[in-house]
Amino acid sequence: MISLQHVTKVYRNGVTALEDVSVEIEKGEFVFVVGPSGSGKSTLIRLLLKEEEPSKGDVYLAGKHLNKFSVWKVPHLRRNIGTVFQDYKLLQDKTSFENVAFALEVIGKPKNVIDQRVPEILEYVGLGEKLNSYPDELSGGEQQRVSIARACVNRPLVLLADEPTGNLDPSTSVDIMRLLDKVNRIGTTVVMATHDQAIVDAMRKRVIELDKGRVVRDQARGVYS
Amino acid sequence: MRRFDYYFRETATGLRRNGIVAFAAMSTAFIALFLFGLALLVAREFDLVIYNITRNVQVAVYLTDPVRPDTVTGLMQKLEALPAVADVTYETKQQACDRFHALFVNQPIFTENVSCDAIPASLRVRLTDTGLFDQIPVALSCSNQEQPGGGAKLVCTEPGVETVADYSSLLSRLTAITRALSIGILFVAVVMLASAIALIANTLRMGMFARRREIGIMRLVGATNWRIRVPFLIEGLVESLLGAFAAVVFLFIVKVFFIDRLRGEIQFFPLIRNSDVLAVAPLIIIASVVVAVVAGTIGMRRFLDV
Numbered sequence: 001m002i003s004l005q006h007v008t009k010v011y012r013n014g015v016t017a018l019e020d021v022s023v024e025i026e027k028g029e030f031v032f033v034v035g036p037s038g039s040g041k042s043t044l045i046r047l048l049l050k051e052e053e054p055s056k057g058d059v060y061l062a063g064k065h066l067n068k069f070s071v072w073k074v075p076h077l078r079r080n081i082g083t084v085f086q087d088y089k090l091l092q093d094k095t096s097f098e099n100v101a102f103a104l105e106v107i108g109k110p111k112n113v114i115d116q117r118v119p120e121i122l123e124y125v126g127l128g129e130k131l132n133s134y135p136d137e138l139s140g141g142e143q144q145r146v147s148i149a150r151a152c153v154n155r156p157l158v159l160l161a162d163e164p165t166g167n168l169d170p171s172t173s174v175d176i177m178r179l180l181d182k183v184n185r186i187g188t189t190v191v192m193a194t195h196d197q198a199i200v201d202a203m204r205k206r207v208i209e210l211d212k213g214r215v216v217r218d219q220a221r222g223v224y225s
Numbered sequence: 226m227r228r229f230d231y232y233f234r235e236t237a238t239g240l241r242r243n244g245i246v247a248f249a250a251m252s253t254a255f256i257a258l259f260l261f262g263l264a265l266l267v268a269r270e271f272d273l274v275i276y277n278i279t280r281n282v283q284v285a286v287y288l289t290d291p292v293r294p295d296t297v298t299g300l301m302q303k304l305e306a307l308p309a310v311a312d313v314t315y316e317t318k319q320q321a322c323d324r325f326h327a328l329f330v331n332q333p334i335f336t337e338n339v340s341c342d343a344i345p346a347s348l349r350v351r352l353t354d355t356g357l358f359d360q361i362p363v364a365l366s367c368s369n370q371e372q373p374g375g376g377a378k379l380v381c382t383e384p385g386v387e388t389v390a391d392y393s394s395l396l397s398r399l400t401a402i403t404r405a406l407s408i409g410i411l412f413v414a415v416v417m418l419a420s421a422i423a424l425i426a427n428t429l430r431m432g433m434f435a436r437r438r439e440i441g442i443m444r445l446v447g448a449t450n451w452r453i454r455v456p457f458l459i460e461g462l463v464e465s466l467l468g469a470f471a472a473v474v475f476l477f478i479v480k481v482f483f484i485d486r487l488r489g490e491i492q493f494f495p496l497i498r499n500s501d502v503l504a505v506a507p508l509i510i511i512a513s514v515v516v517a518v519v520a521g522t523i524g525m526r527r528f529l530d531v
Contacts, residue, residue: 049445072450079447089442102439105231106448154446 001027001158001189002048007057009043009213017043019213020057025191027157030184032200033193034224035210041193044210045160048191049081050074062157079107082151082159082188086166088143090135090150096122097131100150107154117153125149125179141172145179152183159183161192165199173199197224235456236463242435243428247464250424254468254516255475257417258509262476264410265505266497271403273495275396283393284350284361288385292318292346296385300348300365307364309357310350318346345387358391365389421468422516425461426524432457433525454525461524462517469513473506 002025009018018040025031033041046052047059050066059066062080069077090099100118122131125145135143144164151159161180165173177199184190194200200207200223207222208215240247286300297315304313316324322341352358362368367381367389379389433440443453480502487496 075444075447075449075452077447078445081447083445089438089445091439091442102442103446106443106446106452108452150446 001025001029001062002191003058003060004044004047005058005060007047007054007059009040009047009052010055016213018047018054018210021210021213021215022057023208023215023218025189027189028184028187030181030190030203030205031192032203032205032207032222033191033210034195034200034207036195038212039210040213041210042162043213045083045162045191045193048158048160049083050077075107079154080157082148082154082156084144084147084151084159084161084164086163088135088140088147090143090146092135095132095134096127096138096146096149099135099146100153103150103153109154118149121149121153122146124152139172140168141175144168144176148176148179148183152188156188158189158191161190161194163194163196164192165194165196170198174202177203195224200224232456232459236459240460240463243432243460246424246428246431247460250421250428251464251468251471253417253424254421254465254513255471257414257421257516258465258469258472258513259475260410260414260417261512262472262502262505262509263479264407264414265508266476266480266501267410268403268407269501269505270497271399271406273497275399275403276495283352283391283396284358285390285392286348286350286361286365287345287387287390288347289387290345293385297348300383300385303364304348304350304361307360309352309354309360311353312351314349316347316349318342318344321346352393358393362389418512418516421465422520422523425464425517425520428464429457429461429521429524432460454521457525458517458521461520462514465513465517465520466510469509472509473502476502476505 004021004023007018007021010016033044035041043052047054048061050069054067061077064077091102094102097118100122101114104114104117119131122128125148127142127145127149130138130142138146165176168176173196180190180192204221206220207217209217301313301315304310318341321344325339325344326336350361362379365381365383365386367379369377370380372378381388440453480497480499484496
């Protein structure tokens with residue numbers, strides 16, 4: 001599903017974010033990418049979204065060679081990838097329903113599809129009762145659920161989560177992890193960058209540890225360190 | 226259908242959000258397009274006047290009475306043989322008289338007191354190059370003679386020819402005035418159009434900045450660049466088209482309240498009609514579309530990267 005082969009990323013300011021990283025992730029896997037700040041976790045995610053180009057090496061996603069992907073096709077690539085961030089990235093002037101519907105609307109899905117799928121996915125993430133709530137009426141955990149619903153509503157192959165529990169308290173974080181696990185169980189490949197040690201240790205999933213842009217550990221059913 | 230609905234809604238929101246700036250852009254577009262149209266109409270008005278005065282004839286060869294048909298053909302052949310001459314047409318006394326009456330239809334003091342008999346028949350000559358006028362008096366053996374009342378007149382010895390009048394310098398002077406005037410107005414219009422472009426580009430940029438969160442999310446979920454840009458492009462187009470519409474309306478108002486008032490005062494002057502204003506309208510609309518497209522390209526350049 002995801003393959004990085006000898007990927008090096010040097011930013012224009014000379015900072016080396018990734019150095020000779022090779023990683024294979026199979027379809028349906030759940031993978032933690034851990035490491036201290038600046039270890040290259042976010043760069044890895046940005047490469048998969050084709051927000052950045054690798055300086056060296058090849059990136060493949062869902063059988064597509066991203067290096068050779070033309071710019072105008074990038075939006076179509078991203079329709080197969082769900083993204084979740086630490087800050088939820090919700091639109092404050094839209095309800096939960098509208099925030100999720102927005103993701104379908106802007107890729108041109110018809111209204112009947114939107115009206116069917118949006119309540120369905122919000123129900124799935126446990127917000128069936130809060131379709132018409134605005135983000136400021138929701139708790140942090142609920143807002144993150146809306147953002148997960150938005151990421152999953154178009155049935156992506158891959159879910160990329162960058163510190164999704166970074167702003168949440170431990171018990172809410174556990175709920176969010178249960179939800180991500182649930183998403184993973186229906187076949188979605190999940191790649192989650194985090195430095196939440198308790199969660200990584202509790203989940204016992206594959207762990208890829210980065211340090212100063214290098215893979216220092218790749219362990220099935222691993223712990224944080 | 227849903228797609229149009231989406232674009233329409235996004236555009237409406239954008240215009241509302243940017244109210245004052247959008248208004249500034251729109252009024253600049255309006256003034257620019259109005260001046261643009263005005264320049265075209267001024268040029269048109271001068272064309273009409275010049276045509277009326279000269280019929281675009283550069284040289285007139287006035288004939289002596291009575292006019293003999295074989296003299297006319299002979300003269301025409303002689304003139305057409307000259308390299309300076311593009312073409313020659315013959316105007317009879319009757320035609321000349323009719324034109325005189327048409328020209329001064331509102332000033333009976335002229336038409337009543339001038340008998341048709343006094344108006345000479347003429348050969349009307351178009352030159353290939355106005356600088357070559359001298360060939361004609363030479364061919365017709367004319368010479369300059371001082372007139373008792375001052376000024377000079379070409380008196381010709383060629384049989385049947387009374388005199389030769391050169392209107393080409395008048396014509397070129399009038400054309401030069403027209404050109405200077407419309408280029409002046411066009412210059413102002415171009416400067417204004419450039420500011421309209423800058424202002425519209427700026428409203429689009431402000432709109433995109435105000436909605437950068439939304440645009441960021443749209444990118445993440447895989448909205449195409451066009452999906453993101455089209456509402457802004459339409460916004461710019463609406464602003465400049467409204468400006469164009471106002472400009473056309475204003476040109477009509479100017480025509481009705483200023484030009485039409487003159488119709489009673491200046492009688493033998495041809496004036497632009499509604500159809501002339503109407504003919505300018507498509508050009509104004511095309512200009513406004515160009516303004517919108519250029520503004521869109523400039524305004525969104527920084528946001529084009531994925």
